[in-house]
Amino acid sequence: MKKIIIASLLVLTPLAVQAGNSAGCGLGSTLFKGQSGIAPNILAATTNGISGNQTFGMTTGTLGCNQNDTVTAAADTFLDANMERVARDMSTGEGEALETLATLIGVEAADKAAFYTVSQSNFKTIFSRDDVSSLEVMTSLKAVMSTDAALAKYVA
Amino acid sequence: MSRCFKAIGYSARFIFLLIILQCQVVSAYADDSYLSALQAKSVEDELFLDQGWLALVHYKKTLFGGYESQTDDNKFFNADNGRTSPEDELLATLSSFFTHSNGDENANSQCRFPARYYWLNEKLNFDKLKLKKVYCPKLEKWRDQLKPHSLDLIFPAAFLNGPSSMFGHTLLRVNSHDFRKELPLVSYALNYAADADASDSALFFSVKGLIGGYPGIFAIVPYYEKLNEYRDIENRDIWEYSLNFTQDEVLQLMRHAWELRYINFDYFYITENCSYHMLSFMEVARPGLKLTHLFDSKAIPIDTVRAVVDANLVKQRNYRPSTTTVIEHHAAELDEIENSMVIGFNNHEINLDDQRIESLVEKNYARVIEQAYDYSRFLSTANPAARDVRAKQNWRLLTARSELDVKKIWNDIPVPSVSPEESHETARFAIGAGDLEGMSFLSLKLRPVYHDLLDPIDGYVSTSQINFLDLQIRYFDKTEKIELDKLTVINVLSLSPRNEYFSPISWGVDVGVERMNSRRGRINVAQLKVDGGLSYPVGESWVFSGLFEARVKAANRLSKGYSAGLGLRLNLLSQGSYFSTQLILNSVSFRAGEESNYHRASIEQSFHLDRNLSVRLIAERIKDYEIYSTQAELFLSWYF
Numbered sequence: 177m178k179k180i181i182i183a184s185l186l187v188l189t190p191l192a193v194q195a196g197n198s199a200g201c202g203l204g205s206t207l208f209k210g211q212s213g214i215a216p217n218i219l220a221a222t223t224n225g226i227s228g229n230q231t232f233g234m235t236t237g238t239l240g241c242n243q244n245d246t247v248t249a250a251a252d253t254f255l256d257a258n259m260e261r262v263a264r265d266m267s268t269g270e271g272e273a274l275e276t277l278a279t280l281i282g283v284e285a286a287d288k289a290a291f292y293t294v295s296q297s298n299f300k301t302i303f304s305r306d307d308v309s310s311l312e313v314m315t316s317l318k319a320v321m322s323t324d325a326a327l328a329k330y331v332a
Numbered sequence: 333m334s335r336c337f338k339a340i341g342y343s344a345r346f347i348f349l350l351i352i353l354q355c356q357v358v359s360a361y362a363d364d365s366y367l368s369a370l371q372a373k374s375v376e377d378e379l380f381l382d383q384g385w386l387a388l389v390h391y392k393k394t395l396f397g398g399y400e401s402q403t404d405d406n407k408f409f410n411a412d413n414g415r416t417s418p419e420d421e422l423l424a425t426l427s428s429f430f431t432h433s434n435g436d437e438n439a440n441s442q443c444r445f446p447a448r449y450y451w452l453n454e455k456l457n458f459d460k461l462k463l464k465k466v467y468c469p470k471l472e473k474w475r476d477q478l479k480p481h482s483l484d485l486i487f488p489a490a491f492l493n494g495p496s497s498m499f500g501h502t503l504l505r506v507n508s509h510d511f512r513k514e515l516p517l518v519s520y521a522l523n524y525a526a527d528a529d530a531s532d533s534a535l536f537f538s539v540k541g542l543i544g545g546y547p548g549i550f551a552i553v554p555y556y557e558k559l560n561e562y563r564d565i566e567n568r569d570i571w572e573y574s575l576n577f578t579q580d581e582v583l584q585l586m587r588h589a590w591e592l593r594y595i596n597f598d599y600f601y602i603t604e605n606c607s608y609h610m611l612s613f614m615e616v617a618r619p620g621l622k623l624t625h626l627f628d629s630k631a632i633p634i635d636t637v638r639a640v641v642d643a644n645l646v647k648q649r650n651y652r653p654s655t656t657t658v659i660e661h662h663a664a665e666l667d668e669i670e671n672s673m674v675i676g677f678n679n680h681e682i683n684l685d686d687q688r689i690e691s692l693v694e695k696n697y698a699r700v701i702e703q704a705y706d707y708s709r710f711l712s713t714a715n716p717a718a719r720d721v722r723a724k725q726n727w728r729l730l731t732a733r734s735e736l737d738v739k740k741i742w743n744d745i746p747v748p749s750v751s752p753e754e755s756h757e758t759a760r761f762a763i764g765a766g767d768l769e770g771m772s773f774l775s776l777k778l779r780p781v782y783h784d785l786l787d788p789i790d791g792y793v794s795t796s797q798i799n800f801l802d803l804q805i806r807y808f809d810k811t812e813k814i815e816l817d818k819l820t821v822i823n824v825l826s827l828s829p830r831n832e833y834f835s836p837i838s839w840g841v842d843v844g845v846e847r848m849n850s851r852r853g854r855i856n857v858a859q860l861k862v863d864g865g866l867s868y869p870v871g872e873s874w875v876f877s878g879l880f881e882a883r884v885k886a887a888n889r890l891s892k893g894y895s896a897g898l899g900l901r902l903n904l905l906s907q908g909s910y911f912s913t914q915l916i917l918n919s920v921s922f923r924a925g926e927e928s929n930y931h932r933a934s935i936e937q938s939f940h941l942d943r944n945l946s947v948r949l950i951a952e953r954i955k956d957y958e959i960y961s962t963q964a965e966l967f968l969s970w971y972f
Contacts, residue, residue, distance in 0.1 A: 207727065254518060258556055264705065267730040268698075270739055276517045299734030306727035 207259050207308050251280035256310040263303050269296035282330050290326040366462040367430055371423050373456060380418040384451050384619030388588065390597075390612060391418050392628075402604060402612075404547075405596040410441065426452065432466055443468035447587035447616060471590060478520060478552075480582045481509030483617075485573040485610065485646075486521065487637050487752060488562035490793050497566070498798055498824070499782055500633035500752075502607040505555050505572070506586065509579065516572075521558040522589060523551050524609045526599035548599030548609070550592050563654050565713055571752055572650040573640065577617050585617035602781075603629065607636040614645070632781060634791075638753045651747045655710055659833060661745050662703050670700050675832050677704045678711060684732055698736045705729040707833060748791075755791025756944050756971040758782045764967020766806075766950075773806040775817065775967060785825065785914060786948055787969070788940040789907040795867070795875055799823040802844075816856060820844040827877045827905060829869040838867045838877050849956045850890055851926065857887040863901060870904070877903040883920050890926040897922030897930070912938045931955040944971040 255262055258273050265271025269292045283291045295302060298320045302313055321327040379385055389408070391399040401408070401415045409415055411424035425448055428441035437443045443466060452458075484505040491497040504522040512518050526546035562568045577585070597604060608631035611623040626639055640646060653661070663671055673689055676682040677700075682689065689700060708726055712719045762777035779802035783792050802820035807813070825840035840863035848857050865879030878900070885895040899920030906913045918932040934952035941947060951964040 207723070250518070254556070257554070258517070260709065261556075263730055264709075267705075267734040268702065268739070269734075269737070272517060276515045279511060279515055280518070296734050296737075300731050303727070303730065306723040 207263060207303060207306055207313075251277060252310070252314055254280055255314060259310055259313070262313075266295050266302065267299050269293060283327070287326050287330075290324065291321075294320060294324050294327060366459065367427055370426050370456055370458075370463075374422055374426065374452075375419070377455070379452075379455055380422040382455070382619070383615075383622070384455075385418060385422060387612065387615040387619060388448050388451060389414070389418065389421055392624075402597060403595060404598045408591075408595045410445075422452075429463060432464065437468055437470050440466045440468065442466040443471055445591050446471060447584055447591050450584060450587055451619070474590065475583075475586065478506060478586060479508040479510050479512075480506050480586045481513065481579055482507045483575045483577045483582055483585070484516075485575055485637065485640055486558070487571040487573070487633060488558075488566070488568040489571070489752060490634075490796075491562075491566050491568050497568075499758075501562075502610050502633045502636060503558065504585075504610055504613065506552075506582065517554075517556040517559070519555050520552050521555045522610075522613070523553065523558065524548055524599075524606045525551070526601075546599045548597040548604070550589060550595075550609075552589070559652070563652060567654040567656040567710075569654045569657055569748075570652040571637075572652065573637065573646045574648040574650070575614075575640070575645045576647050577614070577645070581617040585613050588613065588616040603627070603631055605631055605633075607631045607633040611636055611639070614640070630780060632758045634752050634755065635758055638757070641753050649751060651751070653745045655706065655713075656834065658745060659703065659706050659710060662699070662706070662742055663833060665742060666699060666703060670696060670703075671832060673700050674704045674707055678708055684728060694736055695738050695741050698733060698738050698741050701729050701733045701736075702741070705733065750790035752791045754943065756783070756788045756946075759972050760787070760969050761972065762948075762967045762969040764948075764965055766963060766965030766967075768808075768963040769961050771808050771810050773808045775804060775806045775965060777802070777804040777967065777969075779803070779820075784823075785827075785905060785907065786912045786936055786938040786946075787971070788909075788943060788946055789912060790909055790940075790943075794907055795827040795829065795905065797823070797825045816845065816847060818844060818846045825863070827867045827875055827903065829867045829875045831869065836867075838865050838879060839863060840879070848885075849954070849959060849961065850887070851957060852889050855887055855889045857885045857890065859886075860884045865901075867903075873906050873908065875903075875905045877901075877905070879903065881918070881920060883922070885922075885925075892925045894925040895922045895928065896924040897928075899930070910940055912940070928957050929955075945969070946971075 255277060258277075261271070261273035262277055265274035274292065274295070275288070278288050278291045295317065302316045302320060304312065304316065318331040321331045374380065385391075386399070390402040392402060394400050398416060399418050403409075403415070406415075409421055409424075410428045411417060411420040414421035414424065425441070425445060428445075429449060429452075431439075431441055433439040442449050446468065484507065486503045486505050488497075488501050490500040503524070505516065505519055506522055507513060507516065507519045525548065527549045559570070563570055597609070599605065608624060608627055611627065611631075615621050615623060621643065623636075623639055623643060627636060663674075666674070669688075670692070673682060673686075677684070677689075684701075689697065692700060705726060708722050708729065712722045712726075758781050760777070760779045762775070764775045764777070766773055766775060779799055781800040782798045784797040784799050785795070787797075799820050800822055802818070802823065804817040804819070806815050806817045808815065821843045823840075823842040823844065825842075826836075827838045828834075828836040830836060840861070842861040842863075843859075845856055845858050847854055848859075850857070860883065862882045863879040865877060867875050867877040870876045879902075881899045881901045883897050883899070886893060897920045899918065902917040904913075904915040914934075914936045916932070916934045916936075918930075918934075920930040922928045922930065932952060932954045934950060936948060936950045938946050938948040946969045947966070948969060949964070949966050951962075953960065953962045955961075
């Protein structure tokens with residue numbers, strides 16, 4: 177019932193017409209404070225409806241903005257859309273979102289354990305604040321990786 | 333000139349000059365004799381009646397023996413009568429392939445209909461010298477990005493509190509063949525959904541959705557977005573079924589997805605819905621596969637999953653528990669004190685540096701912190717306004733967790749022993765016998781959709797029911813009369829129990845016609861019942877609910893034509909693999925319209941003999957208008 181009410185409220189507000197931007201380009205998300213994305217997603221999910229501009233064009237935004245974007249851009253986009261999952265996984269040193277990020281950055285299977293350990297022990301440096309942006313997280317993560325013997329080669 | 337119009341028929345809005353330009357291009361390339369040969373061959377081979385062609389244009393046989401496409405969009409047809417003529421559409425499609433335009437890629441039929449081109453080429457083996465292949469850069473780029481490799485059918489379980497998702501939902505996941513192969517999160521979800529008008533309310537959505545009032549739109553989004561919606565926001569368990577389509581078949585499916593980019597299908601909530609069209613995609617991928625014909629009258633998502641399993645398309649099944657499922661299982665691993673720490677922390681009653689938390693051994697400390705974080709995230713998702721308040725706390729929890737070097741601190745979440753497709757089928761036919769105040773009767777019941785509290789529970793979400801168009805009639809020996817006992821239009825009831833973590837509201841809506849007592853004897857009464865209240869677990873397997881109930885009755889033979897009242901419903905429920913039991917005490921005081929005091933006590937007991945077979949006994953005693961009536965009924969239900 178509560179969800180229905182929330183959904184009903186949402187459909188009446190202009191918020192509903194703004195698309196969740198989480199799959200778009202650019203690094204706009206912050207860790208816990210970014211509200212955009214969540215509210216429209218509740219609407220989308222609850223009604224199985226989708227906002228008008230969320231059509232096939234979206235696919236080009238999935239892994240970077242341009243066809244020529246490198247894998248790093250894919251990692252950026254993924255991180256931006258999955259900040260909280262990645263943060264949670266990183267704090268525990270395991271998890272699907274963290275593994276996905278590692279692969280998108282290009283970390284090979286043999287170095288993944290190192291990636292998990294290093295990022296977990298440097299969590300406070302990488303996710304430095306509760307409203308840290310995904311751009312800052314990526315920058316800090318790369319800085320941390322560059323100081324590790326096994327991981328430096330991925331950010332050279 | 334007329335052929336030119338046909339070739340670019342969809343672009344009627346183009347300016348005249350452009351049309352002339354197009355015509356010149358066409359006449360420069362078209363090889364009329366080769367086209368005629370291709371057309372003659374396709375007619376001779378009756379390609380237009382081939383399952384592959386019928387699937388590509390979404391043709392269905394009409395009642396009068398002809399064909400009609402389910403597509404509700406003229407852009408999808410090359411022939412003026414393409415919607416109803418598979419033959420003319422095929423001939424016009426062949427003709428359109430000879431059109432070459434240097435401008436917008438979309439003006440080239442080969443680029444707009446790549447799946448048709450692929451299929452017709454397979455059948456007719458085009459001579460590339462006489463029918464030039466057009467280069468379609470946007471399509472190529474799109475395909476390069478997706479690198480389609482394999483398919484999963486995704487089933488997020490039913491979600492009672494979303495009107496469009498009550499029966500569940502299905503979508504397809506397209507897995508790429510590059511480094512993303514092992515990364516389902518960054519593969520793509522192919523989703524079909526109603527493009528609901530943002531200004532329509534949830535209730536309106538349900539009604540409009542039933543009658544095809546919304547356009548349906550295909551969309552491709554990253555799979556992680558769908559997981560966020562279903563698993564994290566709506567808290568639905570997700571089942572993933574890996575399908576055995578080959579890469580070539582998946583490629584053809586994606587070509588077809590491209591064809592449907594901006595094509596409108598009217599979305600029908602019960603019939604031509606998300607699940608129906610996932611099946612129609614599979615029929616395009618593997619011509620000859622017959623799935624949609626099973627779902628002409630209704631396509632309940634779980635039934636379509638069953639059909640896909642029955643057609644031997646599934647290689648493997650994977651279960652992703654929802655956020656709330658995870659929290660519940662982890663709560664069961666924590667002891668009472670640890671759980672109270674998690675709750676206390678989220679109520680801001682204790683801090684992380686509290687002596688009681690810090691004195692825990694490392695593994696238990698890590699568990700409490702993780703559970704506190706997951707629960708905090710759940711709370712802030714449920715209530716976005718609290719996100720900012722919780723932000724600092726969430727960050728502190730993660731930071732504290734990162735300082736503990738312990739892994740695998742939880743047992744794996746067990747996969748439910750019965751998966752959704754192994755549950756009972758959603759249509760029910762029942763035959764029974766009973767006694768009403770000394771008058772014996774035989775009863776017949778038919779319910780096309782979906783599941784009630786006393787149906788076999790395995791594979792369904794517990795403590796919730798949806799009955800739709802449930803018809804129950806009785807034949808009385810004594811009077812030799814057939815009577816309507818009950819016609820339920822829709823009956824939804826959710827009795828999710830509350831616990832220290834979750835506090836759902838119990839609610840119900842029941843609309844229908846029922847035979848009941850009145851001042852003028854037993855009459856048919858239209859009735860609306862609305863319930864709202866709370867449910868709590870009792871012991872291991874019982875749920876107790878207390879609900880307020882409002883009722884409105886309408887019938888010509890009621891004095892003043894109606895009767896309205898308020899009351900209470902007490903409910904005790906147990907659902908098990910072999911037995912389900914429900915006890916109800918119900919009192920309603922009707923004080924508007926025709927007045928009466930209604931009291932009812934009932935016990936319902938069902939025995940689940942098999943997945944699709946169940947026996948039920950209902951005994952009830954009613955006091956209404958100061959008259960007591962007692963009835964008992966035993967019936968056998970078959971699910972099909």
